[in-house]
Amino acid sequence: MIGLGAGALAFRLIGERLATMAPPWLGKWLPFVGSGGVAGVADSASFDYMRDGKVDWKKAGLAGILSVAIGFAGLGVAQYGGKLIGPAVVSKINDIPLTAVSVFKDGTTSAPKTVGDTPFGAWLQKFAGKRTDKSSSPKFDFAKVRKEGIKKIENKYGGVVEGESNKSSVLNPRDIRFMQSTISNKTGDYTVFNNANTFSKNPSKIFELEPIRVWKDGKGNIWTLDHRRLGAARLAEIDKIPVRWVSKAEVYKDAWKLTTKVDGKSVILKNGDGTTHIIK
Structure with missing residues (x-):
């Protein structure tokens, strides 16, 4: 968990710096999506180390790539396809696991890390909450x-x-x-x-x-x-x-x-x- 917080914070700070040199849309999204990717890598690595005593960097890298991909896809839909996003869709996205359930040496297990646990997931949930359901039209007067x-x-x-x-x-x-x-x-x-x-x-x-x-x-x-x-x-x-x-x-x-x-x-x-x- 320490790696998760440190990694996300580091990339967010670095990302904000890089954002000043990137195109407007990328500059806005990079710190946010990147921190989610680093969080995915750090979290996967942390679980592997606590469970096996070593890190599976291949799996950690895949977790990071998946986090970034989901982040960009979600932000793209949120930015340009707001009409398609609803609470049900957000719930499905936020339930996507980023790491498998881990079983530790003492027999305890960890809950799977999901998109909803990332900064992107938290932001997406707020977006869905602010959205009004246009399918519920006003009653005919x-x-x-x-x-x-x-x-x-x-x-x-x-x-x-x-x-x-x-x-x-x-x-x-x-x-x-x-x-x-x-x-x-x-x-x-x-x-x-x-x-x-x-x-x-x-x-x-x-x-x-x-x-x-x-x-x-x-x-x-x-x-x-x-x-x-x-x-x-x-x-x-x-x-x-x-x-x-x-x-x-x-x-x-x-x-x-x-x-x-x-x-x-x-x-x-x-x-x-x-x-x-x-x-x-």
């Missing part, structure tokens, strides 16, 4: 988006025209607009494409489903609250779809769906494999 949707319905589209609430009728799918900007192809066991194929072969099948909910704005445009069935009907190119007119209260309850950027004339279908299809 329904209240806020719903309020914005209501405002848009009133200011841009003239509000909701009532009078036929809860009445059922039949409309042409092309006369109905989409509130949402995107929809998913698959939900449960059904997909928009499969439904479209069914409706195309037998248009009457759509009448076996619940009518889609629709409403009319102050400018005379008709909108839906149920987008996937309308999307399937559009793809199938059928000319009739059962609808149920809803109240202003029901429209405003689902006002958060109003995200269209094209006044509802089309919707983007997400296929689930990274590709999309525009339904017009």
Whole structure:
């Protein structure tokens, strides 16, 4: 352990001196990575000496090279690929052993020296701790988006025209607009494409489903609250779809769906494999 501390300190001091003559990136990393390499050599040598009474310099050298390689690789990822580093990745790196378990003459054993025991490992752990997990996105604020949707319905589209609430009728799918900007192809066991194929072969099948909910704005445009069935009907190119007119209260309850950027004339279908299809 004395060799470990002395070796690391010596290289760190020498490395800092050499860093002033090296390129900026190397100057920044050299003292840190180099001290880890010397620590690996010193630690391996110390264990060998205490266990066997002699030093296996070949193994010690390999331990040092491995420490330096891991140090440079880790710093490179941390510097240029921060988005790829997470607590789980850091944990895996820090658990990499640099020396094998040593059994001493008195029967005691040493815990394996790992990357996490080096200065680099300690620094990497701090880096991971400061990183925010971007995969945990903020919760969707329904209240806020719903309020914005209501405002848009009133200011841009003239509000909701009532009078036929809860009445059922039949409309042409092309006369109905989409509130949402995107929809998913698959939900449960059904997909928009499969439904479209069914409706195309037998248009009457759509009448076996619940009518889609629709409403009319102050400018005379008709909108839906149920987008996937309308999307399937559009793809199938059928000319009739059962609808149920809803109240202003029901429209405003689902006002958060109003995200269209094209006044509802089309919707983007997400296929689930990274590709999309525009339904017009």
